[in-house]
Amino acid sequence: MSKNLRALAAKCVYAVVDKGRSLSDELPKQQGLVESPKDKGLLQELCYGVLRYLPELEHHVRRFVDKPLKGKQRVGHFLLLVGIYQIKYTRIPDHAAVAETVAATGPLKSRHLKGMVNAVLRSYQRQPDSDDTLPDAVRYNHPSWFLKKIQQGYPQDWQQIVTANLQRPSMWLRVNRQKTTVADYKTLLAAAEIGVASEDPDSHGLLLSQAVDVTRLPHFHDGWVSVQDGAAQMAAILLSAESGDKVLDCCAAPGGKTCHILERSAEIDVTAIDIEAERLTRVKENLQRLGLTAKVLCGDAADTSDWFDGEMFDKILIDAPCSGTGVIRKNPDIKWLRRASDIDALVVLQRQILDAIWAILKPGGIMVYATCSILPEENKEQIQRFVKENQDATLLNLTRANASQDWQILPGNESMDGFYYAKLQKSANV
Ligand SMILES: C[S@@+](CC[C@H](N)C(=O)[O-])C[C@H]1O[C@@H](n2cnc3c(N)ncnc32)[C@H](O)[C@@H]1O
Incomplete structure (x- = not known):
């Protein structure tokens, strides 16, 4: 039976936010439960997205849920975040996002929350915006202590930093000059229809136009290339x-x-x-x-x-x-x-x-x-x-x-x- 990705995403984010586990430990566990690379990718998108916009998504949950979900119902809170994230930030059609999220109450053994999840997501669809004056932590999607530190350290640039922190990262490669040359590797990338946006001649680094799965990188397993950020290089x-x-x-x-x-x-x-x-x-x-x-x-x-x-x-x-x-x-x-x-x-x-x-x-x-x-x-x-x-x-x-x-x-x-x-x-x- 195919797994409900929204249920897996809710569990993953719950483990990170409430249990303090790292995303790099939890996500692969949940991804291991699904087969297709497409499903693994969507699961990743949902978990990363909810963690990026956590304060804002929680603000919307508070608008429509009177009593915070606690104890055994807590995973329902994270399911609501996954639902609202899809409606606000993904191209998944709203009706599919709502239906799949409501259906996730089954595998999460929270069928009693089905009506509530449905009602909250439909309320959010009807009223996506609130008139409240939002605290900075919600507006900028960062914890207050960290936001303050960024503002103190970078009085000019702090907004640029918090905005960048919400973006999807670029993908950089490092070509192993012991095995090949940058020019030859670029030819291989072109043949695999992987675009290169720019090149760092000093480091042998290549910035890809778009992130790709490492399995698509030519000769990755033969050690011709590694994934490493341009700054780390x-x-x-x-x-x-x-x-x-x-x-x-x-x-x-x-x-x-x-x-x-x-x-x-x-x-x-x-x-x-x-x-x-x-x-x-x-x-x-x-x-x-x-x-x-x-x-x-x-x-x-x-x-x-x-x-x-x-x-x-x-x-x-x-x-x-x-x-x-x-x-x-x-x-x-x-x-x-x-x-x-x-x-x-x-x-x-x-x-x-x-x-x-x-x-x-x-x-x-x-x-x-x-x-x-x-x-x-x-x-x-x-x-x-x-x-x-x-x-x-x-x-x-x-x-x-x-x-x-x-x-x-x-x-x-x-x-x-x-x-x-x-x-x-x-x-x-x-
Ligand atoms: C930023 S990571 C290093 C990344 C690595 N240089 C790379 O490019 O792949 C920091 C590393 O420091 C290690 N570390 C933490 N405390 C340490 C200590 N007292 N002595 C040696 N390593 C330590 C951590 O286990 C972690 O692997």
């Missing part, structure tokens, strides 16, 4: 490791940047560490698919005593654990899973990692600090503190960012994710 460019360099990638999983470093030259001696052993499996899989070799270790970047063998590194990438506030387009659940209190703890961890890792960089060596965050405390302020406290650290100009000393990419800039980069050199005479 700047890490290896800025690190500019060369043949013979001994490089550390100290927060490496799932290995996107480790692999990019090696694709630029397989003669680089790369050590990839991460604190999560399970995530390191992904690093090994990616290295294998792309035909690359690195030393892969489980270890804590904030405490090198357990894994550092005493031989210092020429170049180090710290792709630090962070709030992920630059990649909300790809991970809309971040808005609801992150808490304001997480940020302080992350800033402390980043600081510990910076301090510990600096000690194992050779004199004259280069360290690139990166986050996929847009919060100044994790980025500019973190690095300014570091440079102030470490007399042997000099910030270098970044060739890719108009020669400024750090680079805050905002979500949507040049179709990229939000990312931060700073490049530091350790003085030669220590």
Whole structure:
């Protein structure tokens, strides 16, 4: 029997919002229950969409439901969000959206809510707009604490940021120059009718005109190409490791940047560490698919005593654990899973990692600090503190960012994710 996608979407969003599970864990579980790629895609669209517009959708539910749905009825609340999202934001005809959403009460074992779901969705169809003055969190579809932080950090650009966070992300590819060339791979894409919007000559990155399923990418399983955002591809460019360099990638999983470093030259001696052993499996899989070799270790970047063998590194990438506030387009659940209190703890961890890792960089060596965050405390302020406290650290100009000393990419800039980069050199005479 075919599964009701609205029921699966309601369960998935319920698990994220109420149970605090991550979308990247929950969605594949629900997608595993449906067969066709088209259904998997629609399920994804419904879950991502509801998480993008959660406050606004909940506002509409409050307009038509007197008593909030609690306990065993709670999943009905998420089903209503799925229903209203379809009517407002998808091209699914309203009658089909309503019928399928009402039918989902069956598989959700909530048949007693059938009449109510039907009535609420029909009321919304009749009165899609409300005259209420909406609080900013609802108007901009972001939690209040986060909205305030964006407004404080970016008094000029905050609206552009919150708007970008609601968009669907662009899809970038990174061509593996150890296997093929960008020109040849573009020919293969054209033959597969996959359009390329632009190309980054430095990184070997291609921006696709439209996102496609990875299964459609020519020679993906042979390691000719990887999916990696254009902003993330700047890490290896800025690190500019060369043949013979001994490089550390100290927060490496799932290995996107480790692999990019090696694709630029397989003669680089790369050590990839991460604190999560399970995530390191992904690093090994990616290295294998792309035909690359690195030393892969489980270890804590904030405490090198357990894994550092005493031989210092020429170049180090710290792709630090962070709030992920630059990649909300790809991970809309971040808005609801992150808490304001997480940020302080992350800033402390980043600081510990910076301090510990600096000690194992050779004199004259280069360290690139990166986050996929847009919060100044994790980025500019973190690095300014570091440079102030470490007399042997000099910030270098970044060739890719108009020669400024750090680079805050905002979500949507040049179709990229939000990312931060700073490049530091350790003085030669220590
Ligand atoms: C932003 S992700 C890295 C993404 C990766 N560089 C890539 O391009 O695929 C941050 C990583 O830091 C790891 N991490 C968190 N705390 C760490 C620590 N104390 N030491 C080492 N790795 C840590 C997390 O497990 C996570 O895999």
